[in-house]
Amino acid sequence: MSIHQITEIGSWLFLIYGLIICTGYTFAAIFSFLEIRDYKRKNNFQAEFTLLQSSNLPWISILAPAYNEEANVVENVRSLLTLNYPSYEIIIINDGSKDATLQELIKTFEMESEDFYYHPFIQTEEVKGIYRSKNDSFRNLTVIDKVNGGKADALNTGINISDKEIICCIDVDCILESDALLKLVKPFLNNNKKVIASGGIIRVANSCIIEDGRIIDVKLPNTFLARAQIIEYFRAFLMGRMAWSHLDGLLLISGAFGMFDKDTVIEAGGYNHNTVGEDMELLVRMRKIMREKEVPYTVGFVPNPLCWTEVPQKWKILHRQRNRWTRGTAETLWMHRKMLFNPKYGVLGLLSTPYWFFFEWLAPLIEFVGIIYVVLLLIFSSLDLWVYLIFFGVVYSFAVLFSITALFFEEFSFQQYKKPKYIIRLLGTILFEPLIYHPFVMWASVKGNWDLINGKKSWGSMNRTGLGNKRKA
Amino acid sequence: MKDLIKNIIESSDWILKTNLILTGVFFCVILGFIFVILYLRISKILRNQKIEKYRNIFSDFITRYLFDEKEVSLEAVQAFKQAHIKHTLGKRTAIQVLLIFEQNFNGEANQKVKELFVQWDLKNYIQRDLKSEKWYKIARAIYIASELNLKSLAPLIEKHIDSEKDELRQQAMLYYIQLSDNSPLEFLGRIKKPLTRWEQIYIEECLKSNYTGITPDFSRWLESELNSIQSFSINMIGEYNQFENIPQLVPFLSSESPELKKETIHSLGKLGYPDLVPHLLKMFKNEPPAVKSFILKTVSNIGAIDDLITFEKMIPKDDWVSRQVYFNLTNFREKDLSLSSL
Amino acid sequence: MQKILIIEDNPMVVKSLEFKLSRENYEVVVAKDGREAMNFLDLHSFDLVLTDLMLPFISGTQLIQHIKETFPRTPVIVLSTSKQENIIMDAFNLGVDDFITKPFNPNELSLRVKRSIRKFQ
Numbered sequence: 030m031s032i033h034q035i036t037e038i039g040s041w042l043f044l045i046y047g048l049i050i051c052t053g054y055t056f057a058a059i060f061s062f063l064e065i066r067d068y069k070r071k072n073n074f075q076a077e078f079t080l081l082q083s084s085n086l087p088w089i090s091i092l093a094p095a096y097n098e099e100a101n102v103v104e105n106v107r108s109l110l111t112l113n114y115p116s117y118e119i120i121i122i123n124d125g126s127k128d129a130t131l132q133e134l135i136k137t138f139e140m141e142s143e144d145f146y147y148h149p150f151i152q153t154e155e156v157k158g159i160y161r162s163k164n165d166s167f168r169n170l171t172v173i174d175k176v177n178g179g180k181a182d183a184l185n186t187g188i189n190i191s192d193k194e195i196i197c198c199i200d201v202d203c204i205l206e207s208d209a210l211l212k213l214v215k216p217f218l219n220n221n222k223k224v225i226a227s228g229g230i231i232r233v234a235n236s237c238i239i240e241d242g243r244i245i246d247v248k249l250p251n252t253f254l255a256r257a258q259i260i261e262y263f264r265a266f267l268m269g270r271m272a273w274s275h276l277d278g279l280l281l282i283s284g285a286f287g288m289f290d291k292d293t294v295i296e297a298g299g300y301n302h303n304t305v306g307e308d309m310e311l312l313v314r315m316r317k318i319m320r321e322k323e324v325p326y327t328v329g330f331v332p333n334p335l336c337w338t339e340v341p342q343k344w345k346i347l348h349r350q351r352n353r354w355t356r357g358t359a360e361t362l363w364m365h366r367k368m369l370f371n372p373k374y375g376v377l378g379l380l381s382t383p384y385w386f387f388f389e390w391l392a393p394l395i396e397f398v399g400i401i402y403v404v405l406l407l408i409f410s411s412l413d414l415w416v417y418l419i420f421f422g423v424v425y426s427f428a429v430l431f432s433i434t435a436l437f438f439e440e441f442s443f444q445q446y447k448k449p450k451y452i453i454r455l456l457g458t459i460l461f462e463p464l465i466y467h468p469f470v471m472w473a474s475v476k477g478n479w480d481l482i483n484g485k486k487s488w489g490s491m492n493r494t495g496l497g498n499k500r501k502a
Numbered sequence: 503m504k505d506l507i508k509n510i511i512e513s514s515d516w517i518l519k520t521n522l523i524l525t526g527v528f529f530c531v532i533l534g535f536i537f538v539i540l541y542l543r544i545s546k547i548l549r550n551q552k553i554e555k556y557r558n559i560f561s562d563f564i565t566r567y568l569f570d571e572k573e574v575s576l577e578a579v580q581a582f583k584q585a586h587i588k589h590t591l592g593k594r595t596a597i598q599v600l601l602i603f604e605q606n607f608n609g610e611a612n613q614k615v616k617e618l619f620v621q622w623d624l625k626n627y628i629q630r631d632l633k634s635e636k637w638y639k640i641a642r643a644i645y646i647a648s649e650l651n652l653k654s655l656a657p658l659i660e661k662h663i664d665s666e667k668d669e670l671r672q673q674a675m676l677y678y679i680q681l682s683d684n685s686p687l688e689f690l691g692r693i694k695k696p697l698t699r700w701e702q703i704y705i706e707e708c709l710k711s712n713y714t715g716i717t718p719d720f721s722r723w724l725e726s727e728l729n730s731i732q733s734f735s736i737n738m739i740g741e742y743n744q745f746e747n748i749p750q751l752v753p754f755l756s757s758e759s760p761e762l763k764k765e766t767i768h769s770l771g772k773l774g775y776p777d778l779v780p781h782l783l784k785m786f787k788n789e790p791p792a793v794k795s796f797i798l799k800t801v802s803n804i805g806a807i808d809d810l811i812t813f814e815k816m817i818p819k820d821d822w823v824s825r826q827v828y829f830n831l832t833n834f835r836e837k838d839l840s841l842s843s844l
Numbered sequence: 845m846q847k848i849l850i851i852e853d854n855p856m857v858v859k860s861l862e863f864k865l866s867r868e869n870y871e872v873v874v875a876k877d878g879r880e881a882m883n884f885l886d887l888h889s890f891d892l893v894l895t896d897l898m899l900p901f902i903s904g905t906q907l908i909q910h911i912k913e914t915f916p917r918t919p920v921i922v923l924s925t926s927k928q929e930n931i932i933m934d935a936f937n938l939g940v941d942d943f944i945t946k947p948f949n950p951n952e953l954s955l956r957v958k959r960s961i962r963k964f965q
Binding site for chain 3: 557561562564565566568569570571599602603605606607608609610611612711
């Protein structure tokens, strides 16, 4: 077969793949527009804070695993204590930290060890102790000390201990809006179908001014890397999740902040500690079970920024994170490969899982192969440069279009970045993101797959600078 | 460059042509979005400035109208209207500001706010919105009508009480509750769509904060066809201490629905029904773990420690949920956590 | 002229209180949160403090405690949306002199202000 024929086939495949992506993008844009517009209309007149006096709002257990967080854990817990919701408890699970995390908590919140009765509804590592506070102001705080077992294991321990109906799994260093719990619990109470989980929009907290555990001022980060991630989060939340929620095909609720129906979680078997993508894997499994039981259910999504988290600002740490995400996605898809294209699972089988397979997991690999192919052709054949420029042009302009659409939705909905100059800078970031950020992330994904095949299983560490550094002078 | 383009156009390779066209299309849409983004941002900034200005002017005028010893004349009110409340933005801001005043003050000041609302012709504006096709305009108008106690608009709001659109239905229900003198929940007999928990919470809060008439007898709706309304009634009987309705609640202890059972146990517990513990003792064995743990929590709140121990003997060996709950109840200091766990 | 410190973040309520109370010959100073209030308290002495309980930065209870400790002869009136009994009881236990729930009657408020100031003179 001649080079020309290979190129022809390659171009056809590229075109088909591209057309599918374009169609997906168009639908995502339409659905997101409808969801956001609907949400704005529903929420622009009556304030919900009057409900906060109600004693009929369900109890929520916030579960926050902590590992080696001695620098920030007290600060984070203090922030959680100020949430505006009448009936919630905080359970911090100390996952065998090697530093003074537990001691800091015990000291600051006047905690003392108590007798406990622990039944492992889900199997976990051993629980060494349960602490509650002597001080009445902290009576809704519980600390569990256990043998190290990883994030999934820690969350499962919290699930076992909680006796409430609804659990909220968070990353301990996320900052929640003060009415986040009220907003996130609404889908559970306002639906005639059973709601098994709900999630919201996650925002980037880097460079924001934080005081007393609240975001006081939203600022655009100075580093290109953080800004590129902001754009990426816009795409993921304002278009991706919104569209999937419209179709009721959401496969992932962010591990940073998500609410679940505890009984369904236990029935599904809790978090799986054999994968690094435990947040996605749990939701997929929960959805599968509900489908198999043939009970009408849904997953809620609240198009409101409820949680702020710190994103990596160093390339090396970003690589580790994306490497892990790729391994998690691959592991989850493999575990649930039965669902792919399986009409028994409805939207999940016919749309969601195929999408994740082709366009989240496979895409970086295809891109990588495509780039190598193009480079090789360029070097070894005499085909014109401008052919490649045209291909490059199409891909680049589409990438920019996608990001700009996401930025438009941000403008249409929340405008969290108040200063016009921030928008200009974000526009600039959008122009460079496909050239610098995207290839890096793609490489991290490819490497992730490579590492997975070679048996790598760990989480790696995340260098957190902590919330405490961001005080106003 | 020109040669390049000529080359491409003359080339028979249609894939390249397609890609080029697509690039062109994307590029145009990008420019379009950039324009829209900047336009949205700038127009929002300008609009917010205008709103700020209006809010200041309006609140100054309203403050004078409410609190100045010198009465503000009718002419002044009309002149003000002519000057500032002609267009939609002015009207909407005026309504917003009036609402804030109305929600913070009662008594004479509150009455004056309502007068001003009518004198500024805003009632007509609301009426027009109520006749609109768009549900969100109607919902907002109903909300304003309930806050400002506009009884005359009831006929227009009537038909939305069982609307398909949840928000519309909720606002209509809240309107009826706030404006009713003695039968705020009369609509419960008419609606066909179930009442969600969220709506129930809103209705309860509205009854407690905004309704000023006689408390209705909730047992009226115990026989409703809708489970949600039954559940709501049972809950409210307990919440409002309607002791006289205890006999009607007792049969629900043997209801088929675990939700209704729990709700009944909760309410009877709150009302201090003396035969509750013996009843629970009889039913305990046959209940699923979820109801068992709920019974334990209730007994812990209303009964003596001996009662709790009696129940403990009946917990099956493998019902870990109930065992864990029992342990926490007998060891944990806080008892008040339990009863609200519905 | 008697001086009143008002801590309230709702601009309409602030405007109304300022208007009404200055007509009754009080000098009104407004703080929009607990921190500003602390600063003002350091600079002036007040004949009465009127405050909400839900304040950003410093909680209402902390502020009231501080006032009662440093200026025991300054009456404090709480103006709050909260109708919960336990919150009202807590406030009185801190030494608050009066508690007014929103929505409130401005005429009644001004009477209570007069009464509270008179009690301490």
